[in-house]
Amino acid sequence: MLKIVRVTSRLDRKEFTDLPESLYRDYPLWVPPFSHEMKALLKSRGSQLLANGPHVFFIAKDDNEVKGRIAVGIEQVMNNEKSVKHAYFTLFESVDDREVAEALLRTAESWARNKGMNYLKGPVSPTNGDDYRGLLVDNFDDPPAVLMPYNPPYYASFFDSFEIYLKYLGFQYDLANVISEREIKFTEIAMDRYKFRVEEANFRRIREVSADLQKIMEESIPNWEEDILPPTYDELYDMAKTLKLVADRRMVIIARSGERPIGFFVALPDFSPIIREIEGRLLPFGWYKFLRLRKSLERARAAILFVVPDYRxxxxPSAMFLRAYRNIQNMGFKEIEGSSISSMNLTMIANARRAGGKEYKHYIVYGKSLLKRPLSLSEIYGPAASRYVPKGQRNSERVLERI
Incomplete structure (x- = not known):
């Protein structure tokens, strides 16, 4: 008999963590998460999302066999900032069985409703990154880049009763055809006209780099932006220290006007083939393979791009792209996978296409009212509500577009 069990014991945590290994046995493109990071999440460590409010983990079991899992919680800092009453779910996995998936989602809905929330959304990222953020809904044949979502195609069918909350676009760049001569000329003229420069990050001055990134993000993230808050200095310092370990300084570009930091771009090698080979385990011998094989990688991942509003x-963006792309090409990479971009962010979508990006994947974050009525746009999107207009109803999904 199917039952939903709250994760409380060491065995529960192990079953939660181990489920994907069997679930993705027939999906060779899947990239497992690092086992030590998943174990930390199950102990509520290493995640600002989990630190910002109550959360629980559940597993679905049938005759003691684990069939699915889900985590549900409340990001209280985000809710207070956006004036909404949202719960989220993350780390969702399920066998191809609608009964299992619906039981997990009903459990998440009930937990959130009992906490006084009026909207459930997900999947979201437990690390506030791209990993687990949204379901991949198309192009399951191209390998996922590092820290990008990947899931079985049947997952989308479990969310028929949900709305589309957010949609993200994935871009791919062929380094042999990135950025036209016309765009290069335009970039050179713009740098001269607007008096800015681009440079590689100086990892020997990591605290100053972290402060620069914080200034840029504080200016760059508008108060209406969905589900994003500027990180603290400590969070960015931790991120910068990680970048120093996994990225090359030639792939981290900062733009300045005088001494003012006005933008930054971060790329890193796409480690997914190596992570797949070591099965997400760095110990005892994973580190050796990781270091030995990293020079064989042919794809880079463009992970982060922010530009202050008055320089967008x-x-x-093109100047930072150009500097990074030339470096990445000289380092021997053949292709770049772009970080997913919100369908609301028309400026960044235009920049991606101008830089030669090919739109090739899409990810959906779903949402559902927990009340016995449809929610207003303000209840769903907070300060961003004015940027949406309903276009009609279809299969219980609210179709939205940017004004």
């Missing part, structure tokens, strides 16, 4: 249409 002045060639800054």
């Amino acid at each position: 249409n002045k060639g800054v």
Whole structure:
């Protein structure tokens, strides 16, 4: 008999963590998470999302066999900032059985409703990154880049009763055809006209780099942006220290006007083939393979791009792209996978296409009212509500577009 069990014991945590190994046995492109990071999440460590409010983990069991899992929680800091009453779910996995998936989702809905929330959304990322953020809904044949979602195609069918909350676009770049001569000329003119420069990050001055990134993000993230808050200095310092370990300084570019930091771009090698080979385990011998094979990688991942508002249409993104792409090409990479971009972010979508990006994957974050009525746009999107208009109803999904 199917039952939903709250994760409380060491055995429960192990079953939660181990489920994907059997679930993805027939999906050779799946990239397992690092086992030590997943174990930390199950102990509520290493995640600002989990630190910002109550959360629980559940597993679905049938005759003591684990069939699915889900985590549900409340991001209280985000809710207070956006004036909404949202719960989230993350780390969702399920066998191809609608009964299992619906039981897990009903459990998440009930928990959130009992906490006084009026909306459930997900899947979201437990690390506030791209990993687990949204379901992949198409193009299951191209390998996922590192820290990008990947799931069985049947997952989307479990969310028929949900709305589309957010949609993200994935871009791919062929380094042999990135950035036209016309765009290069435009970039050179823009740098001269608007008096800015681009440079590689100096990892020997990591605290100053962290402070620069914080200034850029505080200016760059508008208060209406969905589900994003500027990180603290400590969070960015931790991120910068990680970048120093996994990225090359030639792949981390900062733009400046005088001494003012106005933008930054971060790329890193796509480690997914190596992570797949070591099965997400760095110990005892995974580190050796990781270091030995990293020079064989042919794809890079463009992970982060922020530009302050007054420089977004002045060639800054293109200038950082150009500097990074030339470095990445000289380092022997053949291709770049772009970080997913919100369908709301028309400026960044235009920049991606201008830089030669090919839109090739899509990810959906779903949402559902927990009340016995549809929610208003303000209840769903908070300060971003004015940027949406309903276009109609279809199969219980609210179809939205940016004004």
